[in-house]
Amino acid sequence: MSRGEILKAVEQSLAHLQGIFADEAEVVIADARYGFISGLLKDVIKKPPIERVALSDKIDRVVVDRWLGIPLFLGVMYGVFQFVFTLSVPFMDWIDAAFGWLGERVSGIGGWGGSLLADGVIGGVGSVLIFVPPIFLLFIAIAVLEDCGYMARAAFVMDRVMHKIGLHGRSFIPMILGFGCNIPGIMACRTIENPKDRLTTILVNPFMSCGARLPIFVLLAGYFFADHAGLAVFSMYIIGIVVAMIMALIFRKTLFRGASGHFVMELPPYRRPTVRGVLTHMWERGRLFLRKAGTIIFAVVVVIWLLDYTGALEPIGRAFAPIFAPCGFGQWEAAVSLVFGFLAKEVVVGAMGTLFAAEEGVLGSAIATQLGWTPLVAFAFMVFCLLYVPCIAAVATIKSETNSWKWPIFSVAYTTAIAWIAAALIFQVGGLFVG
């Protein structure tokens, strides 16, 4: 039978069924299925598992309470960030110390080989591996929230807000994941059924400030906003969220007009998460970051080292620098680090470190004295780093998730345009007040 004949036969059967049951085939099938299920349940179930359900109900009375629901949600998010950033500090210190020790050993070799190993490979890989603790801890926290059943409640509490800005309750988890790394964030958009909701969520996900941007903020805020460093870093997260909301709204009014997907979703009973389940989740997402670290970032670091070693870095920077002049950071060193930051944002700090041949501890003052940056310039630079081009691995993920080159190219273009406009606005308008 040909395709046309099959479809014709299907239509005839549907009409036939509709004539008999006076209802759509879909409804008839659902009725029959649930009729059969409830009959079967009556036969086989003796004592329904009431206890756990009752406990779950009690928990829900508090967790999604009219007044407590939102403060509790904010509290959980705050708790997750505290957990991640406090617990990762000692691990990060160990990794830092281990790579420092290794670098010292290797630099004794001397020559270009020693330099490549010490400054390129060990320095570069170390600067990436240092993010493994916070990213993996964030994935653990998210896995716990998912497996215990809280994530469904979070979507329930937040759907109204997400719906208002044109997203979906389910967009919420990918956005939170984006704070760890945009790659799993973009991949998590697979759970969003409606294509318009999904594309919008993918396109605004890179504005969620990922772990790779944090060292840029920590470095610059630590030096230029010493007493208010925490506030300056926090403001980056807020700016990212606000830009994501505005862009989501714009996309849903222009590119992706039309109804958003439904929110018919089970709220499962609360369960105790298993160690195995949590670790599996963590690994499935975290290995994407490790793979990126092992391939792209490694290659980039070696290329930068090579360009630097042969003196080719400066001309590249000088070619790009004028573009950034209206934003306040039109120096070739800044341009170099931004251009390579496209490959991976953690490289921005690493590139500056290589250029000024400065350890992280004194890098801030090196930037201030050698580039003549003011706090205003530093802030504009931070905003640019926050908003411009998701890293190349995230762009590649957008390509594979949307199965087209259109969206990754669009993403690169529009985020860079927004970043440039925002940074230029901050520098130009801010200059009127700060002088």
Place this chain on the structure above:
Amino acid sequence: MDRKGLHELRPGEKGTIVKIGGVGGVHRRLLDMGLVSGSEVEVERVAPLGDPIEVRIKGYHLSLRKEEASDIQVEMQ
């Protein structure tokens, strides 16, 4: 008997489903999740921001937006 859209029920109110409306994906999804005529449904609570709502059906908890609930006709008990 009093007929209403499911979205009009207040927390604690119960009804029996008499008709499932909606189009395409939503319609199918509602059926898949066990919202079929004859089933008893109870509104448990409304989300803190007023939407969506949580209902109990076939012994489990389901959340849906008021917009989707308005596609479901129930007979009040």
